[in-house]
Amino acid sequence: MSRVTVPRKDLLAAVLVLTVLWVPSISMAGDWPRICAGTALAALTGAALVFNRRAPVAATAAVAVTTLVGAAAGVCQDPMLATAWCLYLVAVERGPRVRTLVVALVGVLAGLAAVTGVSPGLGTWLVVATAALCSAWLVGTAVGRQVASVREAERMRVQLEVAREVHDVVGHTLGVIAAEAGVTRGLPDASEAELRETLADIESHARDALEEMQGLVHSLRNPRPALSGLPTIIATTRAAGVAVHARVEPHGPVDAEVGAAVVRIAQEALSNVVRHAPRARCTVELWEAQETIALRVHDSGAPGMTPASSGTGHGLRGMRERAAALGGTVVWGGTAKGGFEVEARLPMRRS
Incomplete structure (x- = not known):
């Protein structure tokens, strides 16, 4: 009653x-x-x-x-x-x-x-x-x-948050699938065993994308992915054929929301590498600097790649909005050594 x-x-x-x-x-x-x-x-x-x-x-x-x-x-x-x-x-x-x-x-x-x-x-x-x-x-x-x-205003904020989560959660895996399919198409002399292996990888990543979509509502209602999820994102990128070197320095405890933002930014940056420079060498660095948690994703680039072709639109804009909402910053662009780099700095807001 x-x-x-x-x-x-x-x-x-x-x-x-x-x-x-x-x-x-x-x-x-x-x-x-x-x-x-x-x-x-x-x-x-x-x-x-x-x-x-x-x-x-x-x-x-x-x-x-x-x-x-x-x-x-x-x-x-x-x-x-x-x-x-x-x-x-x-x-x-x-x-x-x-x-x-x-x-x-x-x-x-x-x-x-x-x-x-x-x-x-x-x-x-x-x-x-x-x-x-x-x-x-x-x-x-x-x-x-x-x-x-x-x-x-609150409705628009929630709508933007959902759109950003969908892009970040599913975009990375779909980019990996597209890259694997493209590589396979470029190998006309591939053996049946190689084709089966590639198809198995594509199937695995497609299932991952489906599971991520099914868990999207849960992830929006509950704490976001922890910073400990970064190795999984890196492993998925390596599976797409990108040589990723990770360097994670010891750091203090990071607020759950900040950690989730770092993971999503890294996910989008690595998705851009898979889409635009799948044969590039990539470095992912994570360190603590003056009460901020810093992330840098750098790739060596691909022939003919320019900063403008290294990811624009919803992805980069979403990274900047996500960081700004927590009082952080995201910058990107070409580097003097060649390639493309994304660097994010967010206040740790220690737990």
């Missing part, structure tokens, strides 16, 4: 409205019929305020009706402030769509003034009520737009 929870601010609003705007008038009603009627109206008002988030429009209408009836009976001193609070909450979620409700409420107030005549006391009450309702709608609409903007 689910437990009903009431936001504390709604409970507080109900208590304030009843004790300040209803109880004093009810206590001075003078006769039991009015006291009983006022108590019933106050109870309905309190219930609507407490549960207004379950049916906000209905709650707003209910509070407006009980307030008007209570004011007419002389058992309520509320100049539509409780209604304005409910209207504010509706406007935050629905914005301009509640304009009709505001017009209807103001129209009721105008009709009340026309029917009863505007005495000095009633005139003040109507002015305050109209101002409260209009202000609640305007402020609620503005706040609602801000809330919607924040929600949209």
Whole structure:
């Protein structure tokens, strides 16, 4: 059985409205019929305020009706402030769509003034009520737009994160598969045993890609791959035919999110080597430098390769965005010795 929870601010609003705007008038009603009627109206008002988030429009209408009836009976001193609070909450979620409700409420107030005549006391009450309702709608609409903007920004951030994870997780393995298939196609005299071995490798990497895709949702909801996963990425690159020399220096503990970013950046950099310079020699270095963890991936290049052909677009941009989100940097480009180099530095944020 689910437990009903009431936001504390709604409970507080109900208590304030009843004790300040209803109880004093009810206590001075003078006769039991009015006291009983006022108590019933106050109870309905309190219930609507407490549960207004379950049916906000209905709650707003209910509070407006009980307030008007209570004011007419002389058992309520509320100049539509409780209604304005409910209207504010509706406007935050629905914005301009509640304009009709505001017009209807103001129209009721105008009709009340026309029917009863505007005495000095009633005139003040109507002015305050109209101002409260209009202000609640305007402020609620503005706040609602801000809330919607924040929600949209968060949605875009999550969408970008998912796209980046898909690219990083699957792109490396698919690049290895493409490289192996290309090498095999370039060997017209390959024996049947060699072809079978290559096909077995392609099948193995394809299964790896499938497993990575199946585990993508899990990886997004749970801690990212640890820095200890770097040797696996290097081994996969070697299986694609790239000669990789790894040099990992001792370093202190690295925050899990930072470690995952380092692994993803290395994965994308090595994927670029497989795609653009599969016969190059490659060096992967990892070391600690002044409270940062540094990664460098350098390849010797391939004939005719230029920095522009060494990986552009989503991959390199994704590396830079991933590092920037953690306060780090990624730079890349050709080197004086030839080839292409990617270097990343991220704060260790020690665990």
